[in-house]
Amino acid sequence: MKSAQKVMIYKDVKEVLGSSQLFLPMLIVPLVFVLILPIALLIGAQFGNSGINGMDQLIKIFAATTSFDNDAQLLVYIGVNYLFPSFFLLIPIMAASILGASSFVGEKERKTLESLLYTPMSIRELFSAKVVGTFVPAYAVTLFSFIIFGIVVNIGGWFYFGKLIFPTLKWLIIILWLSPAVTLLGIIFMVLVSAKAATFQEAQQMSAFIVLPIILLVVGQSTGLFLLNEIILLTLGAMILIADYFLMGIATKKFSPEKLI
Amino acid sequence: MHAIEVCNLKKSYTQGENALDSISFHIPQGAIFGFLGPNGSGKTTTVRILNGILSPTQGSALVYGQKVTANSQEIHRLCGVMTETAASYENLTGWENLDFFGQMHGLSKTEIKNQSEQLLYSLDLYESKDKKVKAYSTGMKKRISLARALLHRPKILFLDEPTSGLDPESAQNVTQMVQKLAIEHGVTVFLCTHQLKYAEDICTLYGFIHKGNMLGFGTFQQLLQEKNSTIYLELRGDSIPPSFTPYQNANKIYKIPITGDTDASQILQGILKQGGQVYEAKQIHWGLEDLYFAYQRGVSHEISTKSNDL
Ligand SMILES: Nc1ncnc2c1ncn2[C@@H]1O[C@H](COP(=O)(O)OP(=O)(O)OP(=O)(O)O)[C@@H](O)[C@H]1O
Ligand SMILES: [Mg+2]
Numbered sequence: 207m208k209s210a211q212k213v214m215i216y217k218d219v220k221e222v223l224g225s226s227q228l229f230l231p232m233l234i235v236p237l238v239f240v241l242i243l244p245i246a247l248l249i250g251a252q253f254g255n256s257g258i259n260g261m262d263q264l265i266k267i268f269a270a271t272t273s274f275d276n277d278a279q280l281l282v283y284i285g286v287n288y289l290f291p292s293f294f295l296l297i298p299i300m301a302a303s304i305l306g307a308s309s310f311v312g313e314k315e316r317k318t319l320e321s322l323l324y325t326p327m328s329i330r331e332l333f334s335a336k337v338v339g340t341f342v343p344a345y346a347v348t349l350f351s352f353i354i355f356g357i358v359v360n361i362g363g364w365f366y367f368g369k370l371i372f373p374t375l376k377w378l379i380i381i382l383w384l385s386p387a388v389t390l391l392g393i394i395f396m397v398l399v400s401a402k403a404a405t406f407q408e409a410q411q412m413s414a415f416i417v418l419p420i421i422l423l424v425v426g427q428s429t430g431l432f433l434l435n436e437i438i439l440l441t442l443g444a445m446i447l448i449a450d451y452f453l454m455g456i457a458t459k460k461f462s463p464e465k466l467i
Numbered sequence: 468m469h470a471i472e473v474c475n476l477k478k479s480y481t482q483g484e485n486a487l488d489s490i491s492f493h494i495p496q497g498a499i500f501g502f503l504g505p506n507g508s509g510k511t512t513t514v515r516i517l518n519g520i521l522s523p524t525q526g527s528a529l530v531y532g533q534k535v536t537a538n539s540q541e542i543h544r545l546c547g548v549m550t551e552t553a554a555s556y557e558n559l560t561g562w563e564n565l566d567f568f569g570q571m572h573g574l575s576k577t578e579i580k581n582q583s584e585q586l587l588y589s590l591d592l593y594e595s596k597d598k599k600v601k602a603y604s605t606g607m608k609k610r611i612s613l614a615r616a617l618l619h620r621p622k623i624l625f626l627d628e629p630t631s632g633l634d635p636e637s638a639q640n641v642t643q644m645v646q647k648l649a650i651e652h653g654v655t656v657f658l659c660t661h662q663l664k665y666a667e668d669i670c671t672l673y674g675f676i677h678k679g680n681m682l683g684f685g686t687f688q689q690l691l692q693e694k695n696s697t698i699y700l701e702l703r704g705d706s707i708p709p710s711f712t713p714y715q716n717a718n719k720i721y722k723i724p725i726t727g728d729t730d731a732s733q734i735l736q737g738i739l740k741q742g743g744q745v746y747e748a749k750q751i752h753w754g755l756e757d758l759y760f761a762y763q764r765g766v767s768h769e770i771s772t773k774s775n776d777l
Binding site for chain 1 (some may be wrong): 540543554
């Protein structure tokens with residue numbers, strides 16, 4: 207990586223930190239997902255209530271097949287392993303689309319992209335710097351959320367199970383395999399959008415197309431329709447990565463000055 | 468070797484419509500080239516092609532002998548560009564902007580510091596260097612863009628409307644600075660503007676463009692010669708026979724290109740003989756504005772045949 211690219215990445219990250227419009231949603235949404243919701247679940251479990259709608263069906267399925275010491279354990283187990291994983295797809299997608307919208311479409315909207323095009327950095331270098339510069343903070347947000355979630359869950363888990371219940375293999379697959387793939391997907395999507403969208407807002411609206419399927423997945427999870435096991439997760443991640451690879455090829459072609467100014 | 472060489476350059480954004488229609492010209496090193504034309508005539512398009520960020524539909528362009536389509540990175544090292552469509556980062560301060568772009572150009576920290584300080588001083592921005600660019604006025608934003616374009620000491624400077632939005636004092640300051648760069652450092656300047664007054668002050672070479680066609684190219688003298696005239700007769704009158712008046716300004720003022728005193732007298736006699744009334748007549752030397760309109764109007768439909776007779 208050339209030093210100009212590093213400078214560019216550093217600038218992009220600094221811009222995010224300096225803008226509350228970008229920074230706040232990336233702080234608040236994950237905190238709701240990994241701090242407030244799990245705490246609600248852990249406290250609710252004590253009263254035999256998940257506090258989260260749509261878990262009843264899952265509970266029925268698990269109560270029949272798996273044995274737990276008590277209902278609270280059952281609730282916590284289901285919540286942690288079947289409800290929350292999807293949030294770790296939502297968080298990177300959200301972060302990638304906010305950062306991507308700012309980094310790709312925002313530069314175009316604010317007319318700074320053309321200024322970059324006049325520097326000695328080639329369009330390919332610019333592209334890869336922008337992808338890395340978006341990926342790193344987006345994935346950092348995800349990892350950071352994962353750590354907080356891990357702490358919360360383990361504190362609760364200790365209380366209900368008397369042992370550390372996190373992370374499981376499934377969780378590691380999600381965070382190290384699926385999340386990065388999805389982060390990249392979100393970024394590529396934003397690059398593709400950047401050729402079409404004229405403003406940051408427009409890009410955000412378009413990115414709803416990618417967030418919606420994931421929300422559906424979340425709903426599906428909590429009603430017991432989607433019970434993803436390790437193999438499915440690994441396959442899913444591989445499929446997304448393959449999609450990433452091909453879409454990246456298209457995105458690289460689309461990212462030409464001709465289309466951007 | 469010419470600083471800029473353009474050969475049969477053509478650009479169409481959409482099928483069948485030419486933003487640039489086979490233009491050719493070359494600019495020697497150290498010239499201040501005034502590229503003048505109305506809105507949408509293709510000035511910015513030319514600047515973008517010459518900097519390799521748009522590719523031409525046809526034809527070729529060389530900057531210091533290098534093909535702009537082949538080695539745009541080298542071109543970007545040679546050229547500094549300031550256009551209205553290339554802005555600074557609003558959330559960074561003026562200083563941070565220069566620092567960022569300096570690093571993007573691969574300049575060292577001390578180089579950036581020295582150059583930035585000097586540019587900020589001469590562009591009267593030093594006091595605002597730690598303010599975010601979004602807090603700058605239009606004119607200050609213009610000037611910080613200019614500082615950015617000059618940061619890496621380019622050999623060719625492209626300025627797209629550098630003085631629009633500037634107060635007369637800053638505009639003059641900028642024009643003088645540009646002139647100094649050309650004279651003292653041999654920087655070639657490619658200046659697109661609507662502000663003929665500033666162009667007239669500093670340009671050594673002109674190009675008049677209209678709808679992607681180069682109507683005239685050369686030094687002021689060459690262009691005058693091409694129009695076969697260095698002076699015109701300005702008349703105020705009524706019922707002037709149309710054969711005498713290719714260009715009419717408002718309020719019954721007419722401008723008639725002439726070659727000298729005899730010509731003037733003959734024209735006046737002619738007008739009077741054909742029943743025209745003359746209240747006032749004066750010989751005036753062509754200014755850039757006159758020349759510009761002579762060329763630009765030369766293309767517009769009704770008058771085009773007449774102007775060819777001149
Ligand atoms: N990205 C683009 N897509 C399609 N058409 C374009 C694009 N950019 C410019 N054009 C068209 O090309 C022609 C020349 O535009 P250009 O911006 O070069 O004019 P200009 O001389 O710089 O005008 P101005 O003085 O208003 O800045 C115009 O007809 C314009 O509509
Ligand atoms: Mg323009």
